Amino acid sequence: MTGFARRLAGKLLAGLVMVWVVVTFTFFLVHALPGKPGDVQYESYIMQGFNPEEARAKVTAVYGFTSHDPLFSQYLGYLGRLLHGDLGQSVYYSGVPVSHLIWSALPWTVLPVLTGLLVSFLIGVIAGVIAAVKRSSRWGGLLSVSGSLVAGVPSFVLALLLLLVFHTEWHLLPDAGTSDITLEPGWSPEYVGSVVQHAVLPVISYALLSYGGWLLAMKSSVITVLGDDFILASELRGLAPVTRARYIGRNAILPLFTVLALSFGIMFAGSFFIEQTFDYPGLGELLLKSIGVRDYPVMAGAFLLITVAIIAANIVADLCYTLIDPRVRR
Amino acid sequence: MTEVQVRDLTIEYQTSAGWLPAVAGASLDLRAGEITGLVGESGSGKSTLALALLNAVPEPGRVAAGSVEVAGVGDVLSLSGKQLRKVRGGELGYVFQASQNSMNPLKTIGKQLLDLGRSHEVKDLRALIARAKDLANRMGMDGDRVLDSYQHQLSGGMRQRIGIVFALVLNAKVLILDEPTTALDMLSQAAVLDIVRTVHDENQLSTLIITHDIGAISEIADRLAVMYGGRIVEDGPLLDVLRRPTHPYTRALIGATARITGDVDAARALPGRPPDLTTVARVGCVFRDRCPFAVTACADTEPPLVVGEAGRRRACHVEPSTVLSGTPGTPAAVGGQP
Ligand SMILES: Nc1ncnc2c1ncn2[C@@H]1O[C@H](COP(=O)(O)OP(=O)(O)OP(=O)(O)O)[C@@H](O)[C@H]1O
Ligand code: SF4
Ligand SMILES: [Mg+2]
Numbered sequence: 001m002t003g004f005a006r007r008l009a010g011k012l013l014a015g016l017v018m019v020w021v022v023v024t025f026t027f028f029l030v031h032a033l034p035g036k037p038g039d040v041q042y043e044s045y046i047m048q049g050f051n052p053e054e055a056r057a058k059v060t061a062v063y064g065f066t067s068h069d070p071l072f073s074q075y076l077g078y079l080g081r082l083l084h085g086d087l088g089q090s091v092y093y094s095g096v097p098v099s100h101l102i103w104s105a106l107p108w109t110v111l112p113v114l115t116g117l118l119v120s121f122l123i124g125v126i127a128g129v130i131a132a133v134k135r136s137s138r139w140g141g142l143l144s145v146s147g148s149l150v151a152g153v154p155s156f157v158l159a160l161l162l163l164l165v166f167h168t169e170w171h172l173l174p175d176a177g178t179s180d181i182t183l184e185p186g187w188s189p190e191y192v193g194s195v196v197q198h199a200v201l202p203v204i205s206y207a208l209l210s211y212g213g214w215l216l217a218m219k220s221s222v223i224t225v226l227g228d229d230f231i232l233a234s235e236l237r238g239l240a241p242v243t244r245a246r247y248i249g250r251n252a253i254l255p256l257f258t259v260l261a262l263s264f265g266i267m268f269a270g271s272f273f274i275e276q277t278f279d280y281p282g283l284g285e286l287l288l289k290s291i292g293v294r295d296y297p298v299m300a301g302a303f304l305l306i307t308v309a310i311i312a313a314n315i316v317a318d319l320c321y322t323l324i325d326p327r328v329r330r
Numbered sequence: 331m332t333e334v335q336v337r338d339l340t341i342e343y344q345t346s347a348g349w350l351p352a353v354a355g356a357s358l359d360l361r362a363g364e365i366t367g368l369v370g371e372s373g374s375g376k377s378t379l380a381l382a383l384l385n386a387v388p389e390p391g392r393v394a395a396g397s398v399e400v401a402g403v404g405d406v407l408s409l410s411g412k413q414l415r416k417v418r419g420g421e422l423g424y425v426f427q428a429s430q431n432s433m434n435p436l437k438t439i440g441k442q443l444l445d446l447g448r449s450h451e452v453k454d455l456r457a458l459i460a461r462a463k464d465l466a467n468r469m470g471m472d473g474d475r476v477l478d479s480y481q482h483q484l485s486g487g488m489r490q491r492i493g494i495v496f497a498l499v500l501n502a503k504v505l506i507l508d509e510p511t512t513a514l515d516m517l518s519q520a521a522v523l524d525i526v527r528t529v530h531d532e533n534q535l536s537t538l539i540i541t542h543d544i545g546a547i548s549e550i551a552d553r554l555a556v557m558y559g560g561r562i563v564e565d566g567p568l569l570d571v572l573r574r575p576t577h578p579y580t581r582a583l584i585g586a587t588a589r590i591t592g593d594v595d596a597a598r599a600l601p602g603r604p605p606d607l608t609t610v611a612r613v614g615c616v617f618r619d620r621c622p623f624a625v626t627a628c629a630d631t632e633p634p635l636v637v638g639e640a641g642r643r644r645a646c647h648v649e650p651s652t653v654l655s656g657t658p659g660t661p662a663a664v665g666g667q668p
Contacts, residue, residue: 237446237496
């Protein structure tokens with residue numbers, strides 16, 4: 001297992017480098033934008049009648065750095081604070097730490113995305129197996145078409161469609177928020193029920209978003225494995241059908257772990273549209289809002305988090321792969 | 331004792347031109363203690379015939395006629411479901427053409443052996459493992475190590491031998507090997523065939539070895555059967571057939587094998603190409619396009635496989651003596667030359 005540890009260390013190192021690159025890129029991008037974040041605020045304080053001394057102090061308090069320092073020392077200071085887990089403070093919500101905003105938005109993105117991913121993975125993989133085994137029959141064909149269709153619909157169209165059907169037409173599900181606002185947050189059955197009810201449409205959206213991908217990927221993977229020599233060999237050796245199904249399943253699902261990481265990233269990206277459509281206070285909405293009001297620290301923080309999440313998903317997928325496939329261990 | 335009796339077996343594949351036979355009216359016996367070599371050019375139907383012995387004709391194929399009687403089992407072609415599954419691996423051990431990759435890459439050989447045992451409801455799995463290790467050891471491998479390995483950790487020759495272990499470990503009485511040595515170098519080829527001979531003798535198996543290469547099996551087989559265009563055109567005791575080939579195709583095939591004629595210069599490649607499903611002659615003799623001995627009858631009547639003396643059979647209109655003498659009788663009558 002030393003090979004395993006070395007592989008993990010390598011992946012982590014590569015991940016850290018990746019994060020650093022993204023952090024650096026975002027920092028300099030934000031500072032290259034016309035109207036530097038600090039400057040805009042500084043000007044507006046001046047306009048409000050503060051004297052330059054006070055205005056600079058306020059900007060420092062809000063941004064954690066003064067924009068009149070040389071850019072590079074600002075960058076170093078920013079990196080140093082990041083290392084201590086300090087993402088700075090929001091401009092829009094004056095003084096609120098960015099990490100606090102992100103922590104409170106995070107569950108509303110991660111939980112629905114993960115649930116949706118899991119649901120679509122299970123359904124998509126099973127449907128993919130059926131579509132592969134019954135590929136010459138009409139139902140198998142229809143199943144494949146369903147995958148291609150759903151995979152081709154953009155996320156915001158999908159979300160709007162769901163809203164139209166389940167809220168506007170059938171009045172079955174709520175259209176906005178995470179729970180009924182009259183309820184007190186807590187572990188009361190009413191509140192939890194309301195949260196679940198509000199989460200249904202976002203979860204379905206995420207699930208549909210990736211269902212087609214799973215189905216098509218699994219289908220083609222199963223077809224490939226069915227043509228493999230060892231499957232014919234296992235048939236000629238009289239292996240039990242259950243055993244053969246296990247052989248096929250495990251071999252076919254292997255390449256999907258790479259897709260898993262990818263689709264996790266895609267879902268995160270898709271969360272912008274879906275959270276906006278359902279007015280759901282997750283990361284995507286936080287990011288969109290912060291872009292709207294030029295809340296640069298929040299933007300940088302959200303980008304950072306999404307980057308870390310995608311890289312982490314990649315590492316986890318890679319480790320799953322390593323655990324299942326003896327050929328990659330060594 | 332005749333272990334396997336193939337009778338009038340016809341296997342067809344669905345093609346764009348309809349259902350066409352890859353094996354036509356083949357009859358063959360495999361006897362206990364005998365190794366039968368089955369030779370023929372690519373596409374002659376060897377693998378199709380062998381797979382049919384397990385009632386495992388691949389898609390889009392079907393058994394159009396015939397039977398495969400296995401001693402103690404009955405007609406394998408009439409079995410299905412669990413009964414059929416038990417015969418595969420249980421009575422009939424098969425090492426198939428691409429057995430370099432015949433193992434699940436994600437499981438150790440030992441775990442797959444247990445899967446095999448459980449699938450066949452073997453009570454004593456320890457004994458099964460012990461037997462597999464013993465077989466592996468006798469094939470020149472380290473049984474303990476091999477069972478702990480994954481397929482990718484084994485060499486080509488070891489994989490081939492593991493394929494044979496899996497075919498034998500359930501005490502199959504019939505062993506079918508489809509091109510067991512094609513992927514191996516000369517040395518490993520000889521070693522694998524040697525082992526097959528030893529295990530075959532010890533267990534009084536009925537063994538069928540399929541190959542392109544007459545030379546490779548001429549040292550270990552007892553009988554030789556020759557296929558062409560889906561027909562068995564000649565068979566008999568190996569040495570007898572090699573010394574006195576009485577079918578023009580057999581004669582040409584032997585002539586093309588330097589190892590048997592012992593003279594590389596004299597080894598002439600077979601002129602022309604072997605037919606496939608769509609190009610094989612529908613009437614007359616399937617070999618006539620390439621046959622230097624062909625006579626008028628060859629163009630319109632298919633020669634039946636006739637039993638001769640000393641356990642030999644042949645399917646040809648021309649007299650054995652004519653073929654043996656090597657001088658075509660009536661060249662003017664050669665028909666169907668393209
Ligand atoms: N699955 C299939 N579908 C259609 N035709 C097939 C199929 N398998 C084999 N055939 C055809 O049947 C004929 C016999 O094939 P088969 O594989 O039995 O030959 P073979 O003697 O084993 O050849 P080789 O020495 O190349 O293995 C060939 O013409 C081949 O093209
Ligand atoms: S002589 Fe006629 S029957 Fe005999 S192999 Fe040649 S073509 Fe066929
Ligand atoms: Mg073959």
